[in-house]
Amino acid sequence: MLAAGGGLVAGGALAACGSNTGRGGGGSGPEISQWYHQYGEPGTQGAVQRYAAAYKKADVRVQWRPGDYDRQTAAALLTDSGPDVFEVNGPLLEQIQGGQVEDLTAEIESVKNDFNQAVLAPKIWQDKVWGIPQVVDMQMLYYRKSLLKEAGVRPPQTLDELVDTAKKLSSKKTKGLFLGNDGGVGVLSGTPLHAAGLSLIDEDGKVGFDDPAAARALGKIRQLYADKSLLLGAPTDWSDPAAFVQGLTAMQWSGLWALPGIKKALGDDFGVLPFPKDGSGGKPAVPVGAYGSAVSARSKRKADAKAFVKWLWVERRDFQQDFALSYGFHIPARISLAKKAKQLQQGAAADATRFATEYGHAEPLLWTTAARNAYQDALSRIIKDGANPESELKSVVRKVNAELQQVKKKTAK
Template sequence: MSISRRRLLGTGTGLALTGALAAGCGSDTGRGSGDSGGRPVIEQWYHQYGEAGVEQAVRRYAAGYDRAEVRVQWRPGDYDQQTATALLTDSGPDVFEGGPTLEQIQGGQVVDLTDLLRGVREDFDPAVLAPKTYEGRIWGVPQVVDTQLLYYRRSLLADAGVEPPTTLDALVDAARELTRGDVKGLFLGNDGGAGVLQGTPLHAAGLAPVTEDGRPGFDDPAAARTLGKLRRLYADKSLLLGAPSDWSDPSAFLQGLTAMQWSGLWALPRVRKELGDDFGVLPFPADGAHGRPAVPVGAYGAAVSARGRNRAVAKELVRWLWVERTDHQVDFALSYGFHIPARASLAAKAEPLRRGPAAAAVRFTREHGFAAQPLLWTVVARTAYQDALSRIVKGGADPGRELRAVLRTTEDELRRVRKRR
């Protein structure tokens, strides 16, 4: 199964996993040894993208690197499982796409790349760089920025006399007003939004799953109030449920099944092609006195295995491709799907991002972006939160009680990861 770059934003992947390396995935799982024509051999792994042309592009980039022979591995199947396992052996990649994960960093499985960004660190989007940074050191160089946005149909809002919502209360009211006949007001995914929204509502309330100093960031009554409003959307029957395709695909929005939809930036070219100017985009609306608009950001970064035989050469490849070759970076972001280059200077100059909703998306990301999957927001804590959010939205569970249980789990997880330092 091919998976596009949206996977880190909406599927909870990018996790540290254990277990046997999946059989039959990739052609040559062994790291290159020795030289090729006097040049060192570097094994570089990518997950199998769903966007046409990406594989050809990354192979073309590799062929243009003259300091080593770069052997690209295109990895179908459970890429994160494969990578997590391979990094524990001598048969893994030298350079690979990954978070990398907290376990890989704390376990000494990846190389410190801080020096690669010397002089350009401030040019990288801070929200996408944050989960690749641990104790002030950088462990992965961002490749692109992926994000999610609220799409709204201008004509449907105008016909209903509804303004584009800029607060969560306004979103709840707008969704109710826009629900007419066969058209629902809002689509947050077929599960009511628990899977895709994750920590976004917490940020909209001015909170966070985990603070920068490694503490739970939602031990506040505002968190329960905000999540309770998501229940109102469900109880009002304003949410589209059971759509033919889920949130990452804009089909429900384009077919007029919903007036507003939460989806990814990658959907924008298709929406623009089919609707012309009859749409706009917004961040997730702010909630409460201390709230702020929220734009989740995430993407893979390029990392270097600590078990590689040519670590210095591998680092230079990462520098060449994801720091020096800005032409490749723009090509990778915008020629195969629709993404924002990881560097602000490139995003500002990229022609497809300079007008209309695309320019608004870049501005929202810059002003309101946050890391969709914080490095310290572990799998266990994130799963506990997502399960609780589902019970709140779909089952009407008490938000305060549910969040207290998640808080205990999060505190336990943070203590556990601190002990590994």
């Protein structure tokens, strides 16, 4: 969730993956194939088929792709039998540099500034837009108002306060904080770095965490683990609010998608926060992500596919809002639509929408799989094993610098 996929599989493996073909569109024009990953929210598949049927300039055939969608798509883009239009998760660097996707700058240009800029950024390369964000997903900190009041603590506004508050809230029955069953290794990623005023990759395309503040921030995450303030071994992981709702933890890091269930179970006995800032140069941080709609460079109907993408994700504002809020709980990728959505105008939902706009950060375009793996491995050693944050990050900086050099070489070619 909110993380990029990638990799290739053999053609035989792709053929073995099942798919459900949606009914065609209502148009009499050329046939266009459109791929979606398998959403878990009921009604989503029917909705995208309905959108396709409403398009009159082409016969849009929806394919619902269960299984490892990212690997299926990566393999299909190398063949002539792949989709014309498809969803892509996270940064698009590999597809862009591989010449696998079409430039969609002209299609989005008129409304480019209306999109959440944090989720649009990983779709931009060399000032061109290669994918159009569909909806925004985000993560944030949930806290139980009654438990914090009982312990005499306020909602944490800084990372130091988060460490102290989680410790005070921990008891035999309830832990102070749940960051996932691995202690936050899998979900936090670069969020603590952004909270310290840093980033994974800076605006100049260089390593954004070659700074002592990075080690200090990650050291505080380790302190949460060392203090035994973190819930570990919960029945479900961080993306599910069950541990929070059942009172196993007083605070939990989870996604916006969890909000309706929490509201139903707890009423008004909860609040939400961005990840707290760290240090004088820090600021609150909120990870955001978005599947984007892209057009395959191998499509034989590029112009028709581009026209359909523009129609659905730029012109049809009603479908965009329906897709975001009628099947699950997401934020429309368009800022103007998010502001108008009634479901997002009050309480925790309104707070979450504001956090995503003001503090949102997405995984950067240049953050490669190798860079991600190196950082995640170091984060695991820091949090779980108590490894020295400074030395671990120095090693990661070297690896990421090497990755960035490779990216530049591919660009030069």
